Amino acid sequence: MKYNVLAPRGLNNKTLLNSPIFLPFDKNVIDFINTLSENILSNKDFREFPEMIALAFWIRRTNIEKQKKIFEKNRGNRLLFPRGIVFHIAPSNVDTIFVYSWLLSMLVGNINVVRLSSNISPQTNLLIGVVNSILNEVKFEKIKEQVLLVQYSHDDQITREFSSNCDVRVIWGGDQTICKIRAIPLNPHSTEIIFSDKFSLAMIDANRFLNYPHKDDLIQNFYNDSFLFMQMACSSPRLVVWVGNNREINSAKEIFWKLLDEKVKKDHPEFYASNAIDKLVSTYALSIEQQIKVELSETNYINRIFIDNPKVLNIELHCGAGLFYEIHVKKLESIIPLITKKYQTISVFGINENKIKSFLVNNIPNGIDRIVPIGKALEFSHIWDGYDLFHEYTREVTIQI
Numbered sequence: 001m002k003y004n005v006l007a008p009r010g011l012n013n014k015t016l017l018n019s020p021i022f023l024p025f026d027k028n029v030i031d032f033i034n035t036l037s038e039n040i041l042s043n044k045d046f047r048e049f050p051e052m053i054a055l056a057f058w059i060r061r062t063n064i065e066k067q068k069k070i071f072e073k074n075r076g077n078r079l080l081f082p083r084g085i086v087f088h089i090a091p092s093n094v095d096t097i098f099v100y101s102w103l104l105s106m107l108v109g110n111i112n113v114v115r116l117s118s119n120i121s122p123q124t125n126l127l128i129g130v131v132n133s134i135l136n137e138v139k140f141e142k143i144k145e146q147v148l149l150v151q152y153s154h155d156d157q158i159t160r161e162f163s164s165n166c167d168v169r170v171i172w173g174g175d176q177t178i179c180k181i182r183a184i185p186l187n188p189h190s191t192e193i194i195f196s197d198k199f200s201l202a203m204i205d206a207n208r209f210l211n212y213p214h215k216d217d218l219i220q221n222f223y224n225d226s227f228l229f230m231q232m233a234c235s236s237p238r239l240v241v242w243v244g245n246n247r248e249i250n251s252a253k254e255i256f257w258k259l260l261d262e263k264v265k266k267d268h269p270e271f272y273a274s275n276a277i278d279k280l281v282s283t284y285a286l287s288i289e290q291q292i293k294v295e296l297s298e299t300n301y302i303n304r305i306f307i308d309n310p311k312v313l314n315i316e317l318h319c320g321a322g323l324f325y326e327i328h329v330k331k332l333e334s335i336i337p338l339i340t341k342k343y344q345t346i347s348v349f350g351i352n353e354n355k356i357k358s359f360l361v362n363n364i365p366n367g368i369d370r371i372v373p374i375g376k377a378l379e380f381s382h383i384w385d386g387y388d389l390f391h392e393y394t395r396e397v398t399i400q401i
Contacts, residue, residue: 003152006116006128008135008144019145021082022109024394025068032134032143033103034061039130049123051228051378055096058380059103067107067382071390079397082109083191084167086393089159089181091172091195092117097233099127100380101170105393106147113148113162120151160184168193168393193392195385198234198344202374203332206244206252208350218349219259221375225347227264228378230321235345235370235377239325241335243351249328257302264301264322332359343367344385347377 022029040046040056047053057063086105090098102112116124128149135144152158163169163184171178172195186192202222212218226236242249302322329335332355346368348356356371369386372379382389 003150003155003158006149006151007131008147019111020142021084021111021146024071024080024082024108025064026109028140028143029106029109030061030064030068032140033059033064033107035134035137035140036130037061039134040127043126043130045126046123049126050224051096052123052127054378055099058100064107067104070382071108074388074390079399080108080394081397082111083393083395084110085165086110086112086168086170087162087166088112088114088170089172090114090116092119096123097172097380101172101389102147104382104389105168105170108390108393110168110393111146113150113166115159115162116149116151118151118153154180156184163187163190166190171195173197191392193387193389195234197342198369198385199239199342200235200237200345200347200377201239201241201343202237202347202377203241203243203335203349203351204252204256204374205350206242206248209252209256210248212350215255215259218374219256219263221373222260222347223263223267224375225377227267227322231323233378235347237345237347237377238323239327242326242328243330243332244328245330246328253326257304261302332356333363336363336365339365339367341367344369345377346371347374348372349374 037056037060040052041060046056088098088101088105090101098114098116102114105112120128131149134140135147159181163186166186167190169181169186169190170193171181173181174197178194178196182192182194202225209215209218222237229236231238242253244252302324304324304326307325307327327335332351343365344367348371360368370381370383
């Protein structure tokens, strides 16, 4: 088997098989993760990558201690132990997601193998350098034997080897990638977690938006959700659902999109010609299928496609890069026909929690795993896509004497 070991240098799969495992939230593990956070925040090279800064804040000691309290509260008096070796197959579209997956598994005591794609971004390269530097510290000698970051092209033989030795396989990726990897067998005692392609939306109450005094703050939050990964993150909104009457919605849309266009022009000027072409191709493809109304911004940073019938929305044609579908509804129940298992996150503004709960309970949609305020769409949690990762990464031992 030939694969490139990115971190720690000199380690291999055989070493991992003989490594000890820790109890959940071991002090040494918490120290390692906090040191990683401190290194990212103090390194000026990371400052141009906001997703890395967000990661560093999420893994700082105060938040890890918060996660520990959540874990201990849910555990109660039960005995929970790590499952053993967790094999993570990282996606190529979101640079930091593999770190959350790896570190959550590490926190509950598992040994971790992470397979990264062939195309590693500059920020991931920076991160790997920091990880190697920390793992070389004497105090993290035991941690060094519990993680293996590798890189290789699509190679079933290598994936089969790692899969045969793991206790949990975690696959992040597109549907085709997932189907291909799932054909590679696991140990009979192993389990698998799948994070497939998902589609997310924002829901805005038009009247509440028109009367909201802090519109610039909301635009900033929506911009963060959408453009940090150019809408390629599964939780980034690609559809905007406007709730209200037509007069309110039309007034709100005019203000909202104008402000967002100005924001993108100011803070994200490095749009490429390929972005415009991708949006044009997606728009033409959708127009072939059904009648649509396309609205272009003057700068071409944002394209909007108005859909008057939720049933005809084709989420597979979305390309990201500032393309937004829009629909108008008078009540939340109107979106039920379009919700499938592909739908992950609804980020909301102006709609209260009780109304959301009532909508979910009374309609039981096929999809939707999380509902958050606009601005929190990319904020990772130990509960993701309906999985409680603290639960999935541990096993329970019962004693009945």
